[in-house]
Amino acid sequence: MGKLDGKVAVVTGGAKGLGEAISVQLANEGAKVIAADMGDLTYTHENVEGYKLNVTDVAGVQTFFDEVVAKYGKIDILVNNAGITKDAMTRKMTDDQWDLVLDVNLKGVFNLTRLIGPHMQANGSGSIINISSVVGVFGNIGQANYAASKAGVLGLTMTWAKEFAMKGANVRxxxxxxxxxxxxxxxxxxxxxxxxxxxxxxxxxxxxPEEIAKVALFLASDDSSYITGQTLNVNGGMRL
Structure with missing residues (x-):
């Protein structure tokens, strides 16, 4: 028996890297994982299904949501992992660099969650896991856009923990x-x-990557049943 047997999970940016590790970890525990990404999956797993998705495409996200719910009936877990960097010192950062990073890293998280969060609330339960960054907590030279986007994700996390738990829903x-x-x-x-x-x-x-994936599994499972609105800093005690 896996910790996530019978669960349906969506992982954005799930084609490779950290998203791959998270997708495989959840799938190994019994979840059916839809790994949404602009690229093809770089791995195979019997419980992981790839889906081409640009998280900034509002209409595409709506279609994705409708298709997943039609096929599987529900979404129990959402991992907002998709993200990019376009680094530059603030004085040299272009509008395009700023807009693209905020569009993917922050608006993309909003695009998925504004559909899946209320869906979970209506179903009475669910777990949403937002991947931020140590840079969103401490800031970093040359990453104003990335830091702003990842700090914004933390604000969304605390807000959604309040919103989606309203009316007694067990959405974390x-x-x-x-x-x-x-x-x-x-x-x-x-x-x-x-x-x-x-x-x-x-x-x-x-x-x-597996060390982050194990924390994602913890937050996705009932092992973290009394944890919500929190940020887990998984950085080896980093000091920036």
Missing amino acids: VNAIAPGYIMTEILKTVPEELLQKFAALTMLNRLGQ
Whole structure:
């Protein structure tokens, strides 16, 4: 018996990297996972179904929601993981860099949740997990757009924890704020920089995608049945 047997989960940005790790972790515990992403899945799992989706496309998100509910009858878990970076110092940041990051990282989260949150509320239960970032908590030089988007996700998390629990619904909304995690993107970073990032943590190492995925599983399952409106900082004790 898995912790998520009979559950239906949506994971955005689920084609690779952190989204892949989360999708596989939830699927291994019995959930049927719809991994929504603009790209093709880079892996296979009998319980994971890929779906091409741009989270900024409002009409596309509505179609996605309608199709998933028509096919599976419900959505029990939503992991808002899709995100991008377009880094630049504030004085050099273009409107396009600002708008695109906010559109994907913040508006994209809103687009999915404004449909799935009320759906969960009507069904009486559900778990929403928003992937923020250590940068959304502490800020970071050259990432004003990313920091703003990820800090905004934390505000949405606390707001939705209140909204979707109204009228007695058991809908929980929490956030995970990862530190530097060894996904494919970091594997292209020079080793000396990776060592510098690791030295910023109390544990003196970078995180692995599976370590974030296990926290997502915890928040998705009944193991966290009395936790809502919270941000779990999973960063090895990082100090920026």
